[in-house]
Amino acid sequence: MSQTHTRPMPTIRVIKLSKSYRVGRQAVPAVRGVTLDVPDGKIVTLLGPSGCGKSTTLRCIAGLERPDDGEIFFDQRPLFSRARGIAVPPEQRNVGMVFQSYAIWPHLTVFQNVAYPLQVRRLPPRQIAERVREVLALVGLLGLEDRPGPYLSGGQQQRVVLARALVYRPDVLLLDEPLSNLDAKVREQVREELRSLQRRLGITTLYVTHDQLEALGLSDVVAVMQAGGIVEMGSPQELYARPAHPFTASFLGEISFISGTAASADGDMVEVLTSCGLLHSLRSERALAGKPVVAGVRPEHVRLSRDRPRDQTNVLEGTVVSSLFEGTRVKCRVAVGEVTLLAYGDELFTLNERLYVSIEPKHLMLLPHLAG
Numbered sequence: 001m002s003q004t005h006t007r008p009m010p011t012i013r014v015i016k017l018s019k020s021y022r023v024g025r026q027a028v029p030a031v032r033g034v035t036l037d038v039p040d041g042k043i044v045t046l047l048g049p050s051g052c053g054k055s056t057t058l059r060c061i062a063g064l065e066r067p068d069d070g071e072i073f074f075d076q077r078p079l080f081s082r083a084r085g086i087a088v089p090p091e092q093r094n095v096g097m098v099f100q101s102y103a104i105w106p107h108l109t110v111f112q113n114v115a116y117p118l119q120v121r122r123l124p125p126r127q128i129a130e131r132v133r134e135v136l137a138l139v140g141l142l143g144l145e146d147r148p149g150p151y152l153s154g155g156q157q158q159r160v161v162l163a164r165a166l167v168y169r170p171d172v173l174l175l176d177e178p179l180s181n182l183d184a185k186v187r188e189q190v191r192e193e194l195r196s197l198q199r200r201l202g203i204t205t206l207y208v209t210h211d212q213l214e215a216l217g218l219s220d221v222v223a224v225m226q227a228g229g230i231v232e233m234g235s236p237q238e239l240y241a242r243p244a245h246p247f248t249a250s251f252l253g254e255i256s257f258i259s260g261t262a263a264s265a266d267g268d269m270v271e272v273l274t275s276c277g278l279l280h281s282l283r284s285e286r287a288l289a290g291k292p293v294v295a296g297v298r299p300e301h302v303r304l305s306r307d308r309p310r311d312q313t314n315v316l317e318g319t320v321v322s323s324l325f326e327g328t329r330v331k332c333r334v335a336v337g338e339v340t341l342l343a344y345g346d347e348l349f350t351l352n353e354r355l356y357v358s359i360e361p362k363h364l365m366l367l368p369h370l371a372g
């Protein structure tokens with residue numbers, strides 16, 4: 001028997017969740033009014049810098065922290081509601097959770113580690129053996145049942161922890177920076193395995209990370225968090241290419257900003273008056289005429305050339321500040337007036353070389369200017 005699609009997975013629904021911690025006599029807000037859905041079978045990621053409230057949100061859903069306000073549902077089932085005085089204890093939520101600082105029990109074997117949650121639930125030994133084999137097969141650890149914890153690699157230990165979280169067939173999976181203990185290469189491999197496992201199981205998953213590559217690579221939907229609130233949500237592609245907020249734009253990858261004012265719309269284009277001159281972006285509902293904006297461009301969309309490009313709309317002149325060979329690309333910084341633009345290309349330039357910079361209008365994002 002396989003775990004795959006044996007039953008419908010619930011939607012996680014979080015409504016106006018708030019939580020402060022008491023520190024001495026002060027209440028320090030950690031989560032401020034978070035509203036979020038994880039649709040049935042999908043993986044949603046909370047992405048944000050350290051301290052923005054990701055773990056607190058997750059722990060409230062698991063029932064390990066008591067929220068100050070708001071509601072939490074798995075499908076129609078309320079797990080927490082301040083208004084209705086509901087707070088279901090964690091052991092009745094049937095949640096699989098992997099913590100940031102996960103650990104396997106070093107004195108136990110792989111089998112014993114994974115079997116533990118089933119022993120706590122007093123399943124018969126035959127059924128335990130069956131379920132453990134099944135879940136070890138899922139995470140690719142079959143054959144290592146008798147191996148003691150300390151004789152496993154970091155990636156294998158991580159898979160034991162994941163197997164332990166899955167073995168009792170939780171309704172939802174909550175993962176808090178589960179890859180942060182792994183070194184870069186293993187992290188990438190386990191990330192791909194995790195993604196494929198989540199898809200195969202179709203288990204509703206809320207994933208927490210501060211790593212934008214992890215969020216982009218794993219998620220159906222990314223929710224960007226800052227200072228206890230969700231800034232914006234969307235598919236990885238949407239958020240990367242068309243963020244609504246400068247914070248999202250810069251948190252999801254390298255970007256250069258040029259501030260300016262959105263002027264009139266001319267046909268399909270919006271004119272933006274900047275310190276680098278007049279630039280053009282595609283007409284966008286966000287670019288309100290007369291409003292201060294920031295124009296943003298990703299380094300892979302900044303083209304550099306020694307000759308003036310023809311038939312290009314946004315052509316600027318700049319001076320090379322740095323040009324660095326990085327193997328798969330050359331990373332270049334070019335000063336254009338008071339602004340420095342980052343460009344990825346395949347050509348090395350010399351310091352102080354004068355060259356042309358061009359940006360296609362479709363790659364020039366317009367975002368509201370942040371006050372302050």
Ligand SMILES: Nc1ncnc2c1ncn2[C@@H]1O[C@H](COP(=O)(O)OP(=O)(O)O)[C@@H](O)[C@H]1O
Nearest residue numbers: 021023029030049050051052053054055056057
């Ligand atoms: N047990 C706690 N007691 C007091 N403050 C806490 C506690 N846990 C977290 N915080 C504070 O709450 C805020 C959010 O923390 P956390 O949810 O852990 O953020 P993240 O997981 O995004 O790094 C931070 O300011 C953190 O210092």
Ligand SMILES: [Mg+2]
Nearest residue numbers: 054055056100
């Ligand atoms: Mg955390």
